[in-house]
Amino acid sequence: MEDGDIVDAFISRRGLQLETDATKGQRTVARRNFRRGEAIISIPPLFGFPVHPGEKDEEGEEKESEEDRCYLCFSQVPPRHPRCSQCGISQYCSAECLTTHWKQRHYFECTRIKDSTARVDSKRIKPSFRPWLRMAMGVDCATAATSELQGRAPRWLRVQTVAWTRLVSHRAQHPRHITRQYEEIATVLGSPSAVDALCRFGCNNFAAANESGTIGHLCCPLVSLLLNHSCLPNAAYAYTASGELLVTALTDIRSGDEISLAYVDGLLPRSQRQKELSAVYFFDCKCIRCSGQAPRALIDELMDRKPEQEKLPSALPTDFAMPAAVDGWALKVVAVLLANAGDSLMLEAVRGQLARDVSFVAYSHWRECQDECLDRVAANESDAQWPWAAAAALHVLAFYALAYPPTHPLVGRQCLKAAQLAWNALQSSSANQGVADRALVGALASAAQSILEPPSSSSVGRQIFAILDLVNEK
Numbered sequence: 076m077e078d079g080d081i082v083d084a085f086i087s088r089r090g091l092q093l094e095t096d097a098t099k100g101q102r103t104v105a106r107r108n109f110r111r112g113e114a115i116i117s118i119p120p121l122f123g124f125p126v127h128p129g130e131k132d133e134e135g136e137e138k139e140s141e142e143d144r145c146y147l148c149f150s151q152v153p154p155r156h157p158r159c160s161q162c163g164i165s166q167y168c169s170a171e172c173l174t175t176h177w178k179q180r181h182y183f184e185c186t187r188i189k190d191s192t193a194r195v196d197s198k199r200i201k202p203s204f205r206p207w208l209r210m211a212m213g214v215d216c217a218t219a220a221t222s223e224l225q226g227r228a229p230r231w232l233r234v235q236t237v238a239w240t241r242l243v244s245h246r247a248q249h250p251r252h253i254t255r256q257y258e259e260i261a262t263v264l265g266s267p268s269a270v271d272a273l274c275r276f277g278c279n280n281f282a283a284a285n286e287s288g289t290i291g292h293l294c295c296p297l298v299s300l301l302l303n304h305s306c307l308p309n310a311a312y313a314y315t316a317s318g319e320l321l322v323t324a325l326t327d328i329r330s331g332d333e334i335s336l337a338y339v340d341g342l343l344p345r346s347q348r349q350k351e352l353s354a355v356y357f358f359d360c361k362c363i364r365c366s367g368q369a370p371r372a373l374i375d376e377l378m379d380r381k382p383e384q385e386k387l388p389s390a391l392p393t394d395f396a397m398p399a400a401v402d403g404w405a406l407k408v409v410a411v412l413l414a415n416a417g418d419s420l421m422l423e424a425v426r427g428q429l430a431r432d433v434s435f436v437a438y439s440h441w442r443e444c445q446d447e448c449l450d451r452v453a454a455n456e457s458d459a460q461w462p463w464a465a466a467a468a469l470h471v472l473a474f475y476a477l478a479y480p481p482t483h484p485l486v487g488r489q490c491l492k493a494a495q496l497a498w499n500a501l502q503s504s505s506a507n508q509g510v511a512d513r514a515l516v517g518a519l520a521s522a523a524q525s526i527l528e529p530p531s532s533s534s535v536g537r538q539i540f541a542i543l544d545l546v547n548e549k
């Protein structure tokens with residue numbers, strides 16, 4: 076079978092087809108109907124590795140630190156944890172993850188990764204670029220293994236390797252300071268072609284994230300090749316506990332529809348979305364929302380209002396009363412979301428009704444409030460921050476519910492965050508003023524469970540069940 080055919084055959088069996096698109100290069104259309112929540116594609120990445128969220132280098136960029144993350148599921152490893160006895164590098168949170176990783180890919184990566192790690196002096200690369208050094212080494216390993224194993228290489232690996240050669244790199248558009256770092260990496264690796272590979276990786280990278288931020292990077296060329304960006308996406312990706320990139324339908328998708336993901340936060344105003352898409356992915360968005368063909372145009376119009384035209388709530392209030400702080404509209408949206416998570420028509424009606432009353436400029440304000448409250452909680456200033464943090468989280472959730480389909484993972488993760496903060500507010504000695512009650516916490520945690528459907532052994536699954544147990548305790 077020819078290289079191109081292997082990709083076409085792989086996707087056509089899943090009801091998908093690649094087509095040429097006048098404005099976006101290629102696009103993928105559904106060749107059958109997909110129900111909301113249905114898995115569209117699931118495939119192991121060509122390479123992936125964990126990073127520690129939140130750690131920043133001297134220039135404020137996230138830096139690599141793998142000491143405490145599992146090489147398969149990227150969750151935190153316990154103090155005594157298994158490690159691959161052959162390379163001594165890959166570590167795991169459990170014996171199951173070690174076995175799954177070995178069976179999926181580590182059997183062909185193990186010696187190669189060990190050799191490249193010993194050969195290359197990573198200290199010569201700036202800390203914030205070390206993840207890309209690892210990515211270049213990992214992708215090299217996987218492609219070398221594919222050609223060595225030939226017909227014995229698993230089909231997913233052959234498909235990913237072929238898709239990798241077909242990705243756009245936008246090399247000419249990359250800023251000089253970035254390509255200079257890539258050239259350093261290429262020198263360290265002794266492989267001039269690494270510059271092009273890193274450009275290709277840079278604009279096709281997937282981040283694995285949990286509620287605290289990025290926990291890993293994934294190179295998944297098939298999904299990159301297939302899915303264009305839309306500011307009104309009908310699909311979303313998630314990295315599963317078994318180490319696969321899973322794409323699911325966020326809405327019902329009809330045969331003939333293009334399938335798309337959001338590369339950037341759809342709640343940013345259009346100007347900011349465009350800025351981010353052009354800085355990181357090097358294109359001007361031509362999605363249905365940006366070309367004014369989508370019903371979400373009203374929200375766009377409101378999001379693009381200038382901040383001075385809006386009356387923003389003052390910065391973090393010093394005298395904070397929950398009922399006044401969680402505006403009626405936010406609670407109403409959250410209530411509709413919780414009662415009707417399966418009914419997007421209902422949510423659509425609420426969107427229509429409320430969109431004109433809601434200041435979308437306030438979204439970034441509430442995001443900042445939430446982060447500020449969490450920082451203060453982490454600094455242990457006082458447990459009086461919990462009700463504030465819960466109120467901010469409910470506002471952020473309401474914005475997500477207005478801008479995304481109710482099955483979007485961002486909505487699920489925010490439900491979990493709001494549930495945790497509301498529970499802490501309920502337990503804190505400060506006045507909670509009755510906004511966060513057990514029923515709300517339980518409904519938020521149940522919504523997180525039904526949207527994210529995490530395995531009970533995963534860290535998100537354990538967090539959700541812990542809350543549900545607490546709420547249901549007599």
Ligand SMILES: C[S@@+](CC[C@H](N)C(=O)[O-])C[C@H]1O[C@@H](n2cnc3c(N)ncnc32)[C@H](O)[C@@H]1O
Nearest residue numbers: 099100101299300302303304358359360361362
């Ligand atoms: C990850 S690739 C997707 C596959 C790509 N269409 C192809 O033909 O290889 C991302 C690239 O597709 C194009 N693209 C994706 N979404 C787009 C959009 N909404 N508007 C315009 N171009 C888009 C851009 O060139 C972008 O750099």
